[in-house]
Amino acid sequence: MLKFTALPTPLTPDTSHPALIKPVTQPSSFPCRRCLQDGRPGEEMLLLPYNPFTPTPSSTSTSPSPSPYTGPGPIYVHRSECAHYQCDGSVPEQQRRRLVAVRAYDVENMMVGFAIVKGEELGVKAGELLEDEEVKFLHVYYAGPGCFAVRIDRGGE
Template sequence: MAFRITGLSPEPFQSLFGLPEQDLESLGMKRYIVGSNPGFPDRIEMEDAQLGRSVLLLNHVCQPANTPYRASHAIFIRKWATQAYDAVDQVPQSMQIRLLSLRAFTDAGMMLDAEVAEGIAIEPVIAQMFSNPEVSYIHVHNAKQGCYSGRIDRA
């Protein structure tokens, strides 16, 4: 079964990089200069930021449904990330190199299934989850740090 993985739209985050540290802190955000790679996976272009680049760590509502599964978690956004990742039947490198938690949801935002898998082995898990016609989309989180990683839809 074909699947599509998408990153976040860059628009809501573009103005944040111009804010001073004090303003970021008041918003619950933190700026980092990347000192290791991998380690700072950008959620827009779905790639780990390169050494010396600026990223923001912030809280993102990844599951806005008004259900018990409403959720938010930390994400990294890379300065100058301008094009949201959007690919069919391709798992981005930033996911391939991590242990991931996949969570399958209905249209109404109720969780139906969940699995943990190495990033290089998630395609069969995606196919198995989407074999259930009630599954509308899948959220991916990094299993170790728990950060939201991306969304998978049927293609």
């Protein structure tokens, strides 16, 4: 069982990088990382930098450990509050129809594996990567633009 985790609601604002407001100009091009639905023409998105990593056991603060792999990257979220994605264990439709890079990280946020797969193969590949005990979580990125999409953990039994 895979657990897909979208971004929290609300996001912690990064005041050093104000969000840009972007009108949705075409369908299937503005993937919201919170509800995991694409923006629809007529809606507005926020484009902002977001660091998807979480603190590690050796961190002395609430900030993510300074692994060379951590750091903010660009993401879209709906400008209006949207519902946080509720995981049902299957690959979200938003990732299933895109080419994705899936990256495996250890407990110290160091990358220990990766693959590029079609979204419909993400579930199988994620399961394979998580068979390695060293791997603690996965991040999925959109392979073309290289933007963070969603986090995957081992789900419950």
